[in-house]
Amino acid sequence: MIQTVLGNIEPSKLGKTLAHEHFILDLDWVRKDGYSYIFDVEEVIPEIKQMMAQGIESAFEVSTIDMKRDVNKLKEISLKTGLNIVCSTGYYLSEYHPEWLNKASEEEIAEVYIKELTSGIDGSDIKAGLIAEIASSPKEFVGNEKKILKAAGIASKKTGFAVSTHTGRVNAIETIETLLNEGVNPDKIIIGHQDLIDDHEYHLSLLKYGVNIAFDTCGKTVYMKDEVRALNALKLVEKGYEDHLLLSNDVSRHTYFTSFGKKGYLAVMDSVVPLMREYGIKEEIINKFLIDNPARIVNNPLVKE
Secondary structure (H helix, E strand, O other): OEEEOOEEEOHHHOOOEEEEEOOOEEOHHHHOOOOOEEOOHHHHHHHHHHHHHOOOOEEEEOOOHHHOOOHHHHHHHHHHHOOEEEOEEOOOOHHHOOHHHHOOOHHHHHHHHHHHHHOOOOOOOOOOOEEEEEEOOOOOOOOOHHHHHHHHHHHHHHHOOOEEEEOOOOOHHHHHHHHHHOOOOHHHEEEEOHHHOOOHHHHHHHHOOOOEEEEOOOOOOOOOOHHHHHHHHHHHHHOOOHHHEEEOOOOOOHHHOHHHOOOOOOHHHHHHHHHHHHOOOOHHHHHHHHHHHHHHHHOOOOOOO
């Protein structure tokens, strides 16, 4: 079963899924740039409806505890749109961490994750269905980042839930090996933001561990052209890794919305998927990226109806 903010669903009900999105979050409390947030349910709903008109039925909402995640607003969004939302438990980059993590053990942090996965979040009956987005800083693990990663591994091993990460090139192998050392099933690991790295051999070096990677910043062409994302996906398909790739947009501020003239949550289906087709990736393979792989990874056989 897959845990959503409205309850459990069969994997077959997930449908086309974006694997790394934000619908309610606040990064501005750290960045203080005046726009790194999404607060308003009524502002985000029209954006989600546009996305759903493309055929998207579900999303992994990877906002963490310290991103000011609000599961009650996510439930409201799901009720008003019909989108299946898998919400997350976890902590983000070091500068967002609460002070109590400094003295907490990995096991104590894992218990927070486990409670949110098995009992509910913030006094509600809404349960997380994913441990995400567990973050590390670009050049090295900073502060308690290694600790929250090990805690994610402990929680995943105990509960069977998947772990999705915010990972750059430098820390990727260490992230994978840390989770594997904690006993995590490699197929329950999603290494995020890998479309920002244009290096096919590097991608293969990660996938050889049996993990999954996400091309999840689609449409952010200031960092990488969508043509490169699609071509790198093709290279992975040619090497037989179509069962280990996921797609998303990673909309993390409301100024990315179409109401601001940007692509919002539409870039995967409007830009990257058409490019994949143009480059010869077959529809059944694209459906693996969007349907089969997300459903397999977040499905937890330990969860009952």
